[in-house]
Amino acid sequence: MQRAAARALRGARTLPVRARSAGTGPPPRGLLYERHGEPPAVVQLKDLEVAELGDSDVHVKMLAAPINPADINMIQGTYATLPPLPAVGGNEGVGEVLEVGRRVTALKPGDRVIPAVNGLGTWRTRGVFPQETLLKVPSDIPVPCAATLSVNPCTAFRMLADFESLAPGDSVIQNAANSGVGQAVIQIAKASGIKTINVVRDRADLPKLVERLMALGADHVVTEEMLRKPEMKDIFKSIPKPRLALNCVGGKSTTEMLRHLQPKGTMVTYGGMAKQPVMVPVSAFIFRDVRLRGFWMSQWRKDHAQGEPRLRRDGMDRDSVTSMMDALFQLIRRGQLSAPACTQVPLQDYKAALENSMKPFTSSKQILLL
Template sequence: MLCNRSRKSLLPISGSRASLPLLRTPGNSLLRYSSVRHQSNRAVIYTENGDPTQVLRTLTYNPLPPPQSGTVNIKYLLAPINPADINVIQGVYPAKPTLTSLVEGQPNVFVGGNEGLGQITHVGPDVSGMSVGDWVVMTKPQAGTWSSARNVGAGDVLKLPRVDGLEEVHAATMTVNPPTAYNMLNDYVALQNGDWVVQNGANSAVGQAVIQIAASRGLKTLNLVRKRPDIGVLTEKLKALGATEVLSYDDLADRSLTQKIMKEWTAGKGFKLGLNCVSGPDTTAMARLLGQDAYLVSYGAMSKQPLSLPTSLFIFKNLTSAGFWQSRWYKMHPREDKESLMKTLVDLVAQRKLQAPEHEIVTIAAGDSDEVAGQKVRDIFGKISQGQYDKKVLLKFETTQ
């Protein structure tokens, strides 16, 4: 097969191109990437599950054709890297991406990324309520947001209201962490002004959203974090967001303190709602602070340990333990609910009650070859795995015109 060196494509092996890097597809065929490019789009891809620092590549592909009926073309402005994205690439997450065709005539690939902010560039026939220039976010899981431009179904995106204060970072991180926080605070217990909520992993992105959304409703929060040398700095940071109290997990071993929490802070009633993303012994200790008819809602297990709860909490306090997954919420709720949720969160941003997460934007330059860009992406994931980023990382793709 002959290849045109003036075009960038995903090329099969040929003897004349033996120096180019190889990528094995799910069907066990090999692909080769050209180092010459001038087409406009790029995506972070993989063809098999594994360590992101090993399996991720970047692929340049042609400009999108006009959208078909019921679809829109979008360009992605920003796309975050969330912990679940890494689990998806590793193949250990329940949500699975689908194989996608980016280059005609070449094997399909997986495109990374679940969350991101898109801007509509073209509107297909039979699409109403959307216009060129609108900002949209994804409601279909594993949408392949680590790319510069995609064609998507109009029913798989939601238009975001454009309000003062809504910046790209807000919008790009709007569909995972803030909705998780909002729904857990609303769907299980009828909380009233002054009620207490306790959570672990309070410095996580969801935890910080919980603090802010709870504060906007007049709720009080006890926020548990891992003990660290700079816990005073972290405490002040969380209190600046609206946290009522911040303690370490180790503090819960002090029975006099836990008695004070139960007796003085909650007037002997205990906490009505506990939010868990850690599990293990620290969550067992936290659960003892819950009051009568309380809910413990789990949305993660960062400790990678089982959730263990005393039977007495169920018998004598009528504890209910439930799990929450935002992807399931999107699947089970109609479009009207999703639109209402986005509007609520955008309104909180407009009211300065919900901040964008601390972040770092990493740009994949248009002038880089796919080989260089791919190595840059793998290096990002290497730094994430080593804990070198203490902020949310967002990808931004420059494109050629």
């Protein structure tokens, strides 16, 4: 699987046209960057050439792909893993299979697929990818849901499942609650009977944001400033203190959120939007024995890749990928998990989409229509 992922990264380059399928339709286009820098300045819409369709490859027509913070960081050159340059941007999206190699049996033309690995370069109209780097998505999953499924909902699902044994009636506290992961946490927790305390930054349209998160199933929405106020005690008159805290911010937000965690509770850090370190009082370790963990969805996928040895460290194995995706599909079908608030943008308007995705207090995810 890791070798397949490496091939996929190399496939993000512009390659000679040797594919049987390359002659069908207009030449593919994609958002290419040849150097690292600020995305609106370095990303360009260019014609691409399709790589040769190998026996185990799949030719995909991309339908839609979101712009995520990790995509921005990759282009800036600050992410933990970077594709070789030049590269096509985008780690997430949904596409339709056009053609498959002769050894591909799990997919056929007309199937819908999403990435199974990072770095595929999804901001393109067409591409050829190794079959191991793709996951099949049922056709009844709406395009916006499928396009935004492989990163944020999977991250939310794993963090809710893997660090604490939560039962109906338990509670979780999270910051950046209006993010893609935050919205997925609210919905998945609601479907499981788990209460959520959702922390957001104060802003001009706060009442509107609170209303939207409550409509998703949030039990409480508070600002970072409210975390320090005595009124927080009122929340815990009706629900227990959280056993799990999910941190995507860092800095003071994390420290204040940690104060409300139960003794022996766990805080999982999966992002650092404030670009500040996680500060934890010594007393939290000594007197409350809190646990600090980290989570990266890309690493989880590597650890649970199909064909890899079973990993007993966390009690899971490669079958977890299938069971997780099936659970998410069922939530979507039942109307319990929807796509995050999004703005659909034609590919040619990519610069505006990139700029909007980088603005502060952004609650609407930019989705490129391909």
